[in-house]
Amino acid sequence: MVVMADERLRRMREVAGSVPDPELPAVSLAELGVLRMLRETSAGHIEVELTPTYTGCPALASMAEDVERVLREHGAQHVTVRTVLTPPWSTDDITDEGRRKLAEFGIAPPRPGGGQHRTEPVVVALGATRGAPADGSDEHAAEGSQLAEAVDPIRCPRCGSTATSLLSRFSSTACKALRRCDTCREPFDHFKEL
Amino acid sequence: MTDSTAALLARPELALADDALVLSHRLGEWAGHAPVLEEEVALANIALDLLGQARALYGELGDEDELAYLREERQFRNCQLTEQPNGDFATTIVRQLFFSRWQELLYGQLTDRPLAVKAVKEVAYHRDHAEHWTLRLGDGTPESHERAQRAVDDLWRYTGELFQPLEGLTVEGHPVDWDTLRVSWDGYVADVLDRATLRVPESPRQSGWRAGAGRQGLHTESFGRMLAEMQHLHRSHPGARW
Structure with missing residues (x-):
């Protein structure tokens, strides 16, 4: 049968x-x-x-x-x-439903395009120990970051703001980066594009 | 040494695996000591990626525990750069910069090896991490600049070994293009150091005592101590699990 x-x-x-x-x-x-x-x-x-x-x-x-x-x-x-x-x-293997659930869980989903994002100018926030302010006052942070962000911003999973900064390239697991929302001030994980 | 051991030690995959394992262990030594929590987590994550590479490569060669824990110092084939002590944070970062870029370029060439094709994407994040810290330390305070420059100067002598061809490492039947790899690496490192306001050392890469015989099993003094710590549990309690 x-x-x-x-x-x-x-x-x-x-x-x-x-x-x-x-x-x-x-x-x-x-x-x-x-x-x-x-x-x-x-x-x-x-x-x-x-x-x-x-x-x-x-x-x-x-x-x-x-x-x-x-x-x-x-x-x-x-x-x-x-x-x-x-x-x-690749992070492109995550289904749409998976992305939706990640966001609901408080993790900003990876943007489409896999690891290509990495070769684009990546948002680089360089402060003393934490991310630079969003005004680009740190010269290394300013390199290309606005461009990449404007094209395809990472959204805060909590308030939806596109104004976020990178705190650390590696978070609780290798697949995530730690970011902070500049609007609601909440830290959040971003599933890095791979 | 038996013929089969000699053959195993000559496998280029073993050198790549040993690089990954040894650097992973070094990075793991930062646990509890990193300057900020974020970096503690970042270095541990990079160490974990490297450990994953090592395990996959050892798996192609034999039993991973035997290979990691039961070989003597002179049977390890890692390059000497990977075994250098962590030093201060700048030393660790510069070691990461030198190694990650080399690994990224090499794995980028190994297009017929599943592990390399997969890991190269992860290594790009390691390199990115090291690059931005190099900029930050080099172009930071006078003290961070001085420490970063000292790290570059101290580690430079170990970089020549990276470009000694690994016998038998091929891509679809052809040897790896080591010259292109070295030229790309040189160009990249010179650019990053320049942006970081750091100097590329003028000293030859291989000093009088020929730094860089790790591939032949000759290691620097601290490696024996590292290995003793890494292996002692398994050797004292064979088969221990948790």
């Missing part, structure tokens, strides 16, 4: 894809774009491919465990989870 097998696999994919990211529980693995493939290699044996967001992402092991657990709960007898690096994950 091919139809039934397809239906069961579809259900398996749904279950695996709905596993929440251990560090960003607001989004699921499917929404994050890290669940690459799921198939049945032999009766009851499910093979899954996951791709890490960052090479050193420590959450990957726990994602693999979670996927294996839910698939077993849904009838898989053997589960093999493999890690694949090709093609490399």
Whole structure:
């Protein structure tokens, strides 16, 4: 019964894809774009491919465990989870729904275009230890930053303001940068384009 | 040394993995000591990226724990730049600038290696971080300028080793273009240092005692101590897990 097998696999994919990211529980693995493939290699044996967001992402092991657990709960007898690096994950792999949920969770979603943003002039806020004021009074901060920001601004996930400054290029995880909203003054994480 | 060990030690992937592991460990030493919290987190994140690279590369060669914890100092193939002590923050940043740019350019060439294709995007953020701190320190206060210049002068002798070809490292059957890599690196570093009001040292990159034999397994004094700290838990308690 091919139809039934397809239906069961579809259900398996749904279950695996709905596993929440251990560090960003607001989004699921499917929404994050890290669940690459799921198939049945032999009766009851499910093979899954996951791709890490960052090479050193420590959450990957726990994602693999979670996927294996839910698939077993849904009838898989053997589960093999493999890690694949090709093609490399990009923030463009995050679905629209994933972006919406990130913003709702308080994390400014990555802008489309993946790592290309990095080669554009990046907002550079250089103060004593923290970001420069938005008036561009720091000469290094002023280099090209207004241009890049004007084209595609990062919005504060709290108030929607486009006036934000960079506090640190690396935040609580490698995939995020720490920013502060110049309007509502709240710090927030920005999912960096990769 | 057995033939298989000798063959393993000659693999260029091992050198790349050792670079990543050793620098990762050095950066990890900043935990609890960085000048500001944001930098503590940034350096730890960069260390984590490098550790991820090392693990992926070791995985191509054998057992990652054996390779990381059970080799002797002279079996490590990292370049000497990566093992240099953290020093002050300026030293760490300049080491990052020199290494990250080299790694970014090299990985950028390795277009047929999944790990390099993936990691090059992450390394670009490491380089970006180092570049902006170099500008800030060089073109900062007299003290930060002086420390940054001292770091550049002290670390310069270890940069020659970066451009010694790694035997066997190929891209689709062709050797890596080390000359282009060096020219790009030189141009980039000269530009950043210039913008940071820092001087490019005139001293030769390989001084009398030939800095840069890390690829042959000869390391600088502090590396043994670093390795002892990194390996002692695994060696004292084989198979320890947490």
